[in-house]
Amino acid sequence: MQIKLIPVAAVCDPKALLGTTAVVFDVLRATSTIVTALAAGYRRVYPVAQASAAVALARRHGFVLSGERGGEKIEGFPHGNSPLEFAGGPGTGSSVLVITTSNGTGAIRRAASASPVLIGSLLNARAVARAALEQGQDISLVCAGTGGLFSLEDILGAGFVLLEILQQLNPGGGEGKSPEGPAMDDLAITACGLARLYHNDPLAGLYAGQHGQRLLKLGREEDLRWCAGLNRFDIAPVFTGEYITLVPDNNG
Numbered sequence: 001m002q003i004k005l006i007p008v009a010a011v012c013d014p015k016a017l018l019g020t021t022a023v024v025f026d027v028l029r030a031t032s033t034i035v036t037a038l039a040a041g042y043r044r045v046y047p048v049a050q051a052s053a054a055v056a057l058a059r060r061h062g063f064v065l066s067g068e069r070g071g072e073k074i075e076g077f078p079h080g081n082s083p084l085e086f087a088g089g090p091g092t093g094s095s096v097l098v099i100t101t102s103n104g105t106g107a108i109r110r111a112a113s114a115s116p117v118l119i120g121s122l123l124n125a126r127a128v129a130r131a132a133l134e135q136g137q138d139i140s141l142v143c144a145g146t147g148g149l150f151s152l153e154d155i156l157g158a159g160f161v162l163l164e165i166l167q168q169l170n171p172g173g174g175e176g177k178s179p180e181g182p183a184m185d186d187l188a189i190t191a192c193g194l195a196r197l198y199h200n201d202p203l204a205g206l207y208a209g210q211h212g213q214r215l216l217k218l219g220r221e222e223d224l225r226w227c228a229g230l231n232r233f234d235i236a237p238v239f240t241g242e243y244i245t246l247v248p249d250n251n252g
């Protein structure tokens with residue numbers, strides 16, 4: 001098995017993902033928010049790249065609308081991109097969420113040439129590692145990045161999933177000692193090193209990056225604390241090419 005890490009989804013050639021299982025990371029904050037919403041009871045999440053398309057989709061079906069640009073809620077939208085807005089579940093309203101964000105929602109769509117496409121974060125690192133291994137094929141760790149650039153928190157998320165993969169492949173032994181261990185590219189090896197560095201304090205890892213610092217300045221410390229909750233949820237969401245869900249179906 002080969003594992004490669006794609007550091008910035010926006011410049012990824014979709015052909016590079018063919019025949020692989022993709023795990024997409026936008027730890028701050030899109031994939032953490034999507035994982036939180038599904039764990040809290042939302043049935044589906046539609047990731048939409050353009051804000052106008054998100055508005056149209058939500059209006060047409062009465063879905064819940066959320067969106068962010070530049071770290072702030074989009075004007076006129078009822079919800080932004082904070083996981084804490086969705087941690088309480090859908091309540092009595094629609095259980096379908098439409099979300100558009102600066103980086104993450106486009107990254108998920110860009111990974112659609114892989115099959116399956118899983119949604120990763122620190123919150124579900126163990127579960128998504130297990131689900132990726134179950135596919136029995138090469139794995140692409142697709143990091144959203146921020147504004148077309150490498151973003152530390154996404155590499156950290158990929159690193160935590162990699163540590164789980166190594167542990168699940170070789171539960172009794174040291175990492176990398178299994179003769180059947182995966183072949184990792186240099187970026188994947190680097191991500192493992194970063195995750196080991198912050199293993200006892202994932203929040204410090206989120207504080208370390210530029211985007212984490214930016215969100216702190218925007219008053220989003222509680223979001224960072226939430227997103228640092230390693231293995232809080234035992235779920236592995238799947239992007240069907242249209243929406244993200246825990247249970248793919250054909251029932252509209």
Ligand SMILES: O=C(O)[C@H](CS(=O)(=O)O)OP(=O)(O)O
Nearest residue numbers: 029030070071101102103104
């Ligand atoms: O909501 C976020 O944290 C970011 C916003 S930005 O990078 O500050 O523009 O969006 P995401 O798509 O979740 O990276």
Ligand SMILES: [Mg+2]
Nearest residue numbers: 026028029103
């Ligand atoms: Mg991000």
